[in-house]
Amino acid sequence: MPYARYPSLLDRVVFITGGGSGIGAAMVEAFAAQKANVAFVDIAVEPSKDLVAKIGASGPAPLFLHCDLADIAALEAAMEEVRQRLGPIGVLINNAANDQRQDVDGTSEEDWDRAMALNLKHQFFAAQIARRSMRELGGGAIVNFSSTAWMVGNARMSVYSAAKAAVVGLTKSLAREFGPDNIRVNAIAPGAVITERQRRLWMSEKDIADFRARQCLDRSLLAEDVARLALFLAADDSAMITKQCFLVDGGLR
Ligand SMILES: NC(=O)c1ccc[n+]([C@@H]2O[C@H](COP(=O)([O-])OP(=O)(O)OC[C@H]3O[C@@H](n4cnc5c(N)ncnc54)[C@H](O)[C@@H]3O)[C@@H](O)[C@H]2O)c1
Numbered sequence: 001m002p003y004a005r006y007p008s009l010l011d012r013v014v015f016i017t018g019g020g021s022g023i024g025a026a027m028v029e030a031f032a033a034q035k036a037n038v039a040f041v042d043i044a045v046e047p048s049k050d051l052v053a054k055i056g057a058s059g060p061a062p063l064f065l066h067c068d069l070a071d072i073a074a075l076e077a078a079m080e081e082v083r084q085r086l087g088p089i090g091v092l093i094n095n096a097a098n099d100q101r102q103d104v105d106g107t108s109e110e111d112w113d114r115a116m117a118l119n120l121k122h123q124f125f126a127a128q129i130a131r132r133s134m135r136e137l138g139g140g141a142i143v144n145f146s147s148t149a150w151m152v153g154n155a156r157m158s159v160y161s162a163a164k165a166a167v168v169g170l171t172k173s174l175a176r177e178f179g180p181d182n183i184r185v186n187a188i189a190p191g192a193v194i195t196e197r198q199r200r201l202w203m204s205e206k207d208i209a210d211f212r213a214r215q216c217l218d219r220s221l222l223a224e225d226v227a228r229l230a231l232f233l234a235a236d237d238s239a240m241i242t243k244q245c246f247l248v249d250g251g252l253r
Pocket residue numbers: 017018019020021022023024041042043044067068069070094095096097098099118145146147148149189190191192193194195197198
């Protein structure tokens with residue numbers, strides 16, 4: 001199914017974290033198809049370069065910068081480089097995460113800090129940095145990534161769930177504080193999205209069938225299903241929508 005066309009995204013500078021694979025890669029492709037000016041950061045170099053080449057074969061290639069989001073100074077440098085090379089950032093997609101499973105007894109203080117750094121902290125600082133560009137532009141849109149994991153209550157995901165629940169609180173507070181600058185802040189909470197990584201690490205064919213059975217809709221959720229909502233929330237079509245968390249889960253929850 002082709003993506004809807006959003007004229008307001010034409011030439012808009014879109015910064016996506018963790019765009020090299022999974023849902024992030026689907027969003028890089030979806031925004032590139034809108035002829036937005038797309039930049040993304042990731043630690044996974046090969047998949048990111050492959051994605052740039054794939055998109056570049058049929059249109060303008062997105063800009064990929066290697067950046068470990070655990071390093072906030074590196075994130076700031078990457079966002080500044082994007083601003084210099086492409087212009088002020090009008091859309092920020094805070095997508096990157098790490099859903100490492102870990103039981104409570106095996107979790108150290110260091111594990112907790114790392115999980116918070118990879119699933120929550122960079123979203124706050126990326127928003128702080130993007131706000132400068134968005135003020136210059138007279139507005140902008142930020143989309144943070146939460147998860148239905150914390151709403152459902154999954155074992156071995158306590159720190160990840162805590163971070164993803166916090167993303168909703170972060171979204172609401174940022175939306176209030178950034179509203180006077182005409183910057184909208186929303187969150188997306190995906191359900192069980194069947195990405196290549198999920199298949200490889202966490203989901204058996206039986207798990208995938210079980211998720212389908214628990215959804216209202218009898219089809220596996222794909223990264224593209226999530227990208228469609230990200231486009232809408234980034235575009236001016238959602239101009240009066242802010243401070244919300246939207247579920248894309250096929251009715252799982
Ligand atoms: N896939 C799902 O079923 C699902 C469900 C609920 C929520 N989500 C959320 O949706 C978003 C995308 O999910 P996904 O499944 O595509 O995730 P993923 O783990 O497959 O991809 C995340 C991307 O972020 C990159 N990344 C990880 N750590 C990084 C770091 N330190 N610095 C820079 N980049 C880093 C990875 O290389 C990868 O390309 C995440 O926020 C995730 O929590 C996903």
